[in-house]
Amino acid sequence: MVWLASIVTEGDHRNVSVETSLKGMHHTLSRRTAQSIAPLDVSDDRLSPLLQHVSKPSYWHAIERDLHERSIAGYDWSQDVIRCDATTVSGKHAVTEEGLGQFGHSTDGPARPQIKVMMGS
Numbered sequence: 001m002v003w004l005a006s007i008v009t010e011g012d013h014r015n016v017s018v019e020t021s022l023k024g025m026h027h028t029l030s031r032r033t034a035q036s037i038a039p040l041d042v043s044d045d046r047l048s049p050l051l052q053h054v055s056k057p058s059y060w061h062a063i064e065r066d067l068h069e070r071s072i073a074g075y076d077w078s079q080d081v082i083r084c085d086a087t088t089v090s091g092k093h094a095v096t097e098e099g100l101g102q103f104g105h106s107t108d109g110p111a112r113p114q115i116k117v118m119m120g121s
Contacts, residue, residue, distance in 0.1 A: 002029055002042065018042050083121050088114040 002022070022029065022042050029037045040046065054060055077083070090112040093101025101113040 002033065002037065018047060077121070084118060086116065086118045088116050090114040 019039075019042050023039070026037050026039055026041075054063060088104075090109075091101075091114075093099075093113040093115060095101050095103060095113045100115050102115075103110060103113060104116075
């Protein structure tokens with residue numbers, strides 16, 4: 001998981017890059033993961049078999065789908081125009097009279113509490 005997190009945050013899957021980027025962070029990683037992580041745990045000989053395993057389409061497609069499920073894309077649009085986009089986010093929100101979560105028209109269904117979101121760029 002540490003290796004996959006490094007790939008996502010650094011945008012670089014090369015083993016040497018992971019080993020270099022985690023240099024000096026082993027104590028912090030050990031504390032955050034509640035596991036003993038040594039420098040050799042992210043070396044080429046440990047990460048290469050993992051890459052071969054997760055690169056199989058049956059595994060990688062699921063990983064990629066889960067990673068992109070929460071992604072936001074940014075575009076270099078002209079700054080002459082302000083664009084606004086509204087959407088709703090449904091979930092198990094507590095619905096109160098003055099609260100953010102409310103019932104209403106949604107593609108997820110009117111029976112699910114939702115929060116309306118507006119983004120401007």
